[in-house]
Amino acid sequence: MALATRGTDHRPSMTRTLWGSTIGKKTVMAVSGLIMLGYLVAHMLGNLKIFFGPPEFNGYAHWLRTLGEPVLHYEWALWIVRTVLVVAVVLHAVCAYQLSRRDIAARPSKYVHKRPRAAYATRTMRWGGIILALFIVWHILDLTTGTAHPGGFQPGHPYQNVVDTFSTWYGNAIYITAMLALGLHVQHGFWSAAQTLGAGSATRERALKTTATALAVALTAGFIAVPVAVMTGVVS
Template identity: 80%
Template sequence: MALATRTDKRPSMARTMWDSSVGKKTVMAVSGLVMLLYLVAHMIGNLKIFFGPADLNGYAHWLRTLGEPVLHYEWALWLVRIVLVVAVVAHAVCAYQLSRRDIKARPSKYVHQKKRASYATRTMRWGGVILGLFIVWHILDLTTGTVHPGGFEHLKPYQNIIDTFSTWYGNVVYIAAVLALGLHVRHGFWSAAQTLGAGSRSRDRALKTTANVLAAVLTLGFIAVPVGVMTGLVS
């Protein structure tokens, strides 16, 4: 009598990790840190606006020639964009799935009121939605020029930024999104550190201080640009 052969296969380690809550939190932590590195670089690039149009417009051109002659024109920039898209999608998908699991695990409200979490913690989900919508608007405004007020000029971010922040709604949308970003970074950096095992009693204070400093620097750095345009410092 022939022995029956087993046809079932065990799920791969990657699939097992992806299906677990710990795995999803790890993906969120890593993707969040990737986006944080980009934000720091993006903020530094934005601040070149205070050195005049030649500096900022020249920086925009340099980004497109980065890696030449090994890489073709804009290849490095597109590689960065692809990595960012993957990071944003992975971060958003994991956040949504973890949120759904949390809701299913607690279908009814607590009988006893739990200790209130920090404001940043309680607004992480809505903050993520706000930032997602802002990213779409920001790309359509300053990358493709689809919704840009006035005439969009390719490779002239200095003039395009002034156009955007010369409108009241451009300032309101941008500043509101940056404030949401600051809260998101403050809580997200702390959560990522805990997920990746960097947290401990001896390092908790340093990590919290780092999260607060990062959030403050990014918030002030990004807001400095529209404030500079509104006050006439940049014109």
């Protein structure tokens, strides 16, 4: 009997167990969120180079495409970063959706007593995620492919392309709205990731919440500084 069952193992793999469990999905969300957060910090710092003029900003954009040469070919490093980001965004979105469905399934009927109102950032995470997803699509079409760019896209001239976008009222409205949503998302998301990964102990709670707020404010202000500078003529 032992011989007949040898080599047959019906236990689920670790990957399947991780993906299938609630804590596993939260862990995937936390890790993918931190990857995106790291990118956002680097992206914001790169955006601020626009204040040093066209040569500095255009040179930075060119450097991104030559990063890793001669080991990597032209734009390879950039495409590696883009691929990692796409994977992180997809995993983050899928896990968020599935966890939301599980939460709804666990309480199919409304609570008899009203639950205490959660923080504003917590209650807007879902809509914030949708806003950011739509923004990413618009942002790519505007400044990467140039498909939705106002006034004619100029390949190799990112400084002028940015100025063109923020010279329109709708470009500013879309961007600033998305960045406000991003700030709320980062504030709550960083804290949630810390809790999921075991860093959110009671002794560190205040420090982590302060860090989350500081990150959210810094990213929001840093990103919004560019359209404001174009609107006010500081960058032109």
